[in-house]
Amino acid sequence: MVGTEEATSNNLKNTTPNETMRVPSSDKVINLDQGDPTVYEEYWQRMGDKCTVVISGSQSLSYFAKSKSICWFLESALEDSIRQLHRTVGNASADDHYIVVGTGSTQLIMASLYALCPPDRVQPTHVVAATPYYSCYPEIGSFMRSTLYEWAGDAKTYKGEGPFVEFVTFPNNPDGEMREVAVKGTTEGKLVHDLAYYWPQYTPINVCANHDIMLFTLSKCTGHAGSRIGWALVKDEVVARKMIKFMEVTTIGVSKEAQIRAAKILEVVTESCPSLGPENFFQHSRLIMADRWKRLREVVKEMEFFSLLDYPKSYCNFANVYSTTQPAFAWMKSDENKIKDLEKHLKGEKILTRNGNRFGTESNYVRISMLSTNEDFNIFLERMLAMKETMEAVQYNGI
Ligand SMILES: Cc1ncc(COP(=O)(O)O)c(C=O)c1O
Incomplete structure (x- = not known):
C-alpha cells in the first residue's frame, strides 16, 4: 500500500x-x-537476550491456539501479557473486554469496519475522522471500493444521515491532540477509539480508557513494528466475533511466531515498570x-x-x-x-x-x-x- x-x-x-x-x-x-x-x-x-524466544520446528504447526479465548488463534501467553500490561500502565480497561489480535492494528481497523457496517444497507456506511486525521483511514476506507463502507471525510463537518463509523485517535496522529468524538447531535454513529499512542512515553496517562472498541499496536508501544502485532479490546461479544470472522477470512489468524515474540516483549516491558532506572x-x-x-x-x-x-x-x-x-x-x-x-x-x-x-x-x-x-x-x-x-x-x- x-x-x-x-x-x-x-x-x-x-x-x-x-x-x-x-x-x-x-x-x-x-x-x-x-x-x-x-x-x-x-x-x-541494551536488553540483550531478555526477549529472545526459541521456537522449535515442532511448535505452532496448527492454525489453532491452545486458548480459552473466543479469538481461536490468539496465543494465551499474548492474551495474558496484554492484560497484564494494561493493568500495570492503567491506560485501558482490558479485563472486561474481549481481545482480538491482528496483523498490526491496520488489519484491525479493517476488521472493525467489517464488524460495524451493516451488510443489508443499500448505501455504504460512511467512515469519518476529524481533520487532521491519520492518513491511512481514507486509504483503508476507499482502497477496496467496498459496498459495506466508504470514506466520507472530516467528522467535524459531517452532516450525513444514517449510520456512520467515526475513528477517534487519542492522542491524535498527526497533531498529538487529545481527541473527543467530533460528530455531534446523533446517536447513529459507532466509534472506534484508536489508542495506538496512548502510552506513557507519548502522553500522561490520566484516564483508564473504557470504550467499546480500542485499538493498540506493538509498533508504537514497544517499537516492534516488524512483528506486525496489534490488538483490539472489544466490549461487545457479537462485534468481537465479527472481527474474528474478518481475520479468519482474510488471513486465517495471525502468525503464532509473531504472537509468541510479542508476548515475551510485553512481559519484559511489564516487568521493567517497577524499576526506577533506565x-x-x-x-x-x-x-x-x-x-x-x-x-x-x-x-x-x-x-x-x-x-x-x-x-x-x-x-x-x-x-x-x-x-x-x-x-x-x-x-x-x-x-x-x-x-x-x-x-x-x-x-x-x-x-x-x-x-x-x-x-x-x-x-x-x-x-x-x-x-x-x-x-x-x-x-x-x-x-x-x-x-x-x-x-x-x-x-x-x-x-
Ligand atoms: C493512529 C494509528 N493507528 C494505527 C496504526 C497502524 O499501526 P500498525 O499497523 O503498525 O499496527 C498507526 C501506525 O502508524 C497509527 O498511527
Whole structure:
C-alpha cells in the first residue's frame, strides 16, 4: 500500500543500514515520513537476550491456539501479557473486554469496519475522522471500493444521515491532540477509539480508557513494528466475533511466531515498570521523547519561520509526574503561509516528511516523525538550523 505508514520501496532505498554507512551525512536522505519506530532500537540492544524466544520446528504447526479465548488463534501467553500490561500502565480497561489480535492494528481497523457496517444497507456506511486525521483511514476506507463502507471525510463537518463509523485517535496522529468524538447531535454513529499512542512515553496517562472498541499496536508501544502485532479490546461479544470472522477470512489468524515474540516483549516491558532506572522501558522512552521535543522546539524557535503546537501539562498516574503530551509526530506549520508546500521544500533539503494534504489539511503543514534513530534526528535538527540562513537570505513569496 503506497503511502501508508509502511516504508515504500523508494524510501527504503535511502535508509538501508549499508547505505547509511557509505553516505556522508551531508548527502543522506533523512526519512521522517513514516513513523518507523527505530528510536527504540538502542533500548532493546541494551536488553540483550531478555526477549529472545526459541521456537522449535515442532511448535505452532496448527492454525489453532491452545486458548480459552473466543479469538481461536490468539496465543494465551499474548492474551495474558496484554492484560497484564494494561493493568500495570492503567491506560485501558482490558479485563472486561474481549481481545482480538491482528496483523498490526491496520488489519484491525479493517476488521472493525467489517464488524460495524451493516451488510443489508443499500448505501455504504460512511467512515469519518476529524481533520487532521491519520492518513491511512481514507486509504483503508476507499482502497477496496467496498459496498459495506466508504470514506466520507472530516467528522467535524459531517452532516450525513444514517449510520456512520467515526475513528477517534487519542492522542491524535498527526497533531498529538487529545481527541473527543467530533460528530455531534446523533446517536447513529459507532466509534472506534484508536489508542495506538496512548502510552506513557507519548502522553500522561490520566484516564483508564473504557470504550467499546480500542485499538493498540506493538509498533508504537514497544517499537516492534516488524512483528506486525496489534490488538483490539472489544466490549461487545457479537462485534468481537465479527472481527474474528474478518481475520479468519482474510488471513486465517495471525502468525503464532509473531504472537509468541510479542508476548515475551510485553512481559519484559511489564516487568521493567517497577524499576526506577533506565531499564524501565516507559521511563527510558519518555525521557528520550522529552529530550527530542525540547531540542526540536529550540530549533524551531530559533528559526522563526515555523511553528509547533503547544500541549497542556497534566498528571501522569503511571509515571507520577506532571508532563505534557510529547507526540510521536511533530505537526509543523509554515507561519503566515510563507512556504506553501512545506513537504516539497523540506524534500529539497533531503528531509522526507508527510504533506498536510494527506491528513485532510493544507500543504503548509507537514508531519515529521519523532521516532527515527538518534543519528537521523540529529542530522534533521542540524539541517533545519542550516536552512535558517538560506531562508533568511531569500524573500519568500510562496514556493
Ligand atoms: C493512529 C494509528 N493507528 C494505527 C496504526 C497502524 O499501526 P500498525 O499497523 O503498525 O499496527 C498507526 C501506525 O502508524 C497509527 O498511527
